[in-house]
Amino acid sequence: MAVQNDKAQSPATLMDVAKEAQVSIATASRVLNGSTRKVRNQSYVKVMEAATKLNYRPNAYAQAVAKGTAPNIVLLVSDISDPYFASVSQGVVKAAAERGISVTIGVAATPHEELEAVRKSVSTRPRGIIISESEYTDAPERQALQTELTQYEASGGRAVFVLNRNLPFPAVDMANDVGARAIAKLIVDSGYTRPAILKGDDAHRSSKERLAGVMEVLDEAGITVDPKAVANGKFSRTDGYAAVMQMARSGLLKPGEGALYDGKGIDSIIALNDVMAIGAMTALRANGIEPGREIGVTGFGDIPYSADVFPPLTTVHLPLAEMGQAAVDSILSNRDDGEATGGTANRLIYVQSAPDVVLRGSLPRR
Amino acid sequence: MAVQNDKAQSPATLMDVAKEAQVSIATASRVLNGSTRKVRNQSYVKVMEAATKLNYRPNAYAQAVAKGTAPNIVLLVSDISDPYFASVSQGVVKAAAERGISVTIGVAATPHEELEAVRKSVSTRPRGIIISESEYTDAPERQALQTELTQYEASGGRAVFVLNRNLPFPAVDMANDVGARAIAKLIVDSGYTRPAILKGDDAHRSSKERLAGVMEVLDEAGITVDPKAVANGKFSRTDGYAAVMQMARSGLLKPGEGALYDGKGIDSIIALNDVMAIGAMTALRANGIEPGREIGVTGFGDIPYSADVFPPLTTVHLPLAEMGQAAVDSILSNRDDGEATGGTANRLIYVQSAPDVVLRGSLPRR
DNA sequence: CTGTTAGCGCTTTCAT
């Protein structure tokens, strides 16, 4: 019976390589990792050969400890499987990969989880922390989060919010209000007069801004939104679906029966988010109502699949992936560039493209 | 003018805490991180207070170096924004988080990138590497990848494939053939006789298995698939769309004109993957054909949004998130449990639920 | 160009 020799065999270390190549460990380090190589060609070759032979892989953690930082950033989202976050993540991962930086994705759905996630992240001393969270601007954890991030920045890290900045840190932002006004204008111009609105939590920054923009235009147009036609929810497919089902159950959807708009029912649904809009469309169908025909629907975000539902969703285009990239760029940018403008704290990072309306089939002219 | 004191201020270290609490660094370590705490209550309190006061956060890298491993696993996908991967990722992240493990997500779209990603991952000495890649079972990198992973396993790591294992390592698998036969049977039983098939690359394992299952049933039913009605592509929305557009351009879609099935055209589309099916439906519409009415459509996977397209997609349900969880479980499971069954190499990890067909509107009876 | 030698922050025997 063989000796217990199938134990885990640890990977070759720099020292192993140095020995094999008969050079000092410092030299080995220089050729294998160091930047400006000032090594004799002969040693270089010897080290490379030894490394290959031993299948050497540097220990990233040891490097990180020795250097003080590691080439990685962490991205916090509330749900990776939400197409919105998926698109942002894609941009983040791509931009990071191009710079040789890896990204750790953490999921945090509640303010509490978020705080915990940030704490854990800080332990990892990343170059930056991107928070692409979507809920709650005012939670009890808010203060603790701010403290944590401030501390983190003081130690050289960079915190960046994406689209829903609710604390004094740099943030990638888009003109939510502009997009909201555009979509509302389209509603008005297309002849709709009795909209329902599907919004997010009032503490949700983006939702609030979009709502404000929409209301402004509606007001100007002399359209009064029936309070009963404004539904709350999270920015999720499920809540969009639920909101419409609720309206249906209350008999608020059908003209005549409904108490909405003096019994005339709604003629459109303005969802402040694409997935809500998609959920709403499905719910409409579940009630025998053809979305886009009987009731116009609009979204916000232009996630990839908004073009594949039927009728295809008219929505506001947000450059999701670019926003993710911008966040990474911001983290990796020169650390002192905020000095001149009074610190980095409140810097807003705008992505080039504007939030334009994408016209598709879900909102035909009346 | 103040001294340059706004420099990055490094976070408190264990030593700082120890000093502050007036105990040894070892004691501090024990209360803050060590498992079985055998520390006097008094010291415990002192250390905790000091840690809080100094806002101590352990340096994860230093811990990793000292311990030899770190609590993290890496997940490789080819595209996070694909709902399929997003769902799997969700399961992975969730399961990992429950065990206090963080997951680093890497994106690798080509075999080459994949190999590079694995190499980089290994540097990070993770507990495990999950590969949820979808293309190419035979690429030149294949051998190198196997070597790399074998080495990795030898050093105590765990490699796990998800659904598309193409190398001798453990894999989370589902009975693709069973699902495929079921969907094909449904096609036949529903009265369809002239299907088009949208498949992935022939080197793609899942695609191959599904195709085989479908063909088997079709054969049994005496249905001969017109070769021109079989389209290749990647498992992507875009390729599904493109495949159908291509058929349309070639005049293969419409009865009479088409050369398919003796000029009678296809009556259904069997996509071996949901996103392809969704792309195909949109393409059908772009050609004035109503999916689900004129031409039946089926998918495979049951991604979240397959219920939101119209008509809702009839597809094979795959427990995506559960598969991700299973991969994590496998990595974290006892390392020696494979011994009895002749090693861990070829172990297949089946997830409980079966690949059942989900009946929705896209495939009405004829 | 290359080797020596301190650390980096933390864990973990080994004594006490």
Added chain:
DNA sequence: ATGAAAGCGCTAACAG
């Protein structure tokens, strides 16, 4: 129960 000290694998001065 607690402290001293030896690493973990690697980088970065600092001398040659």
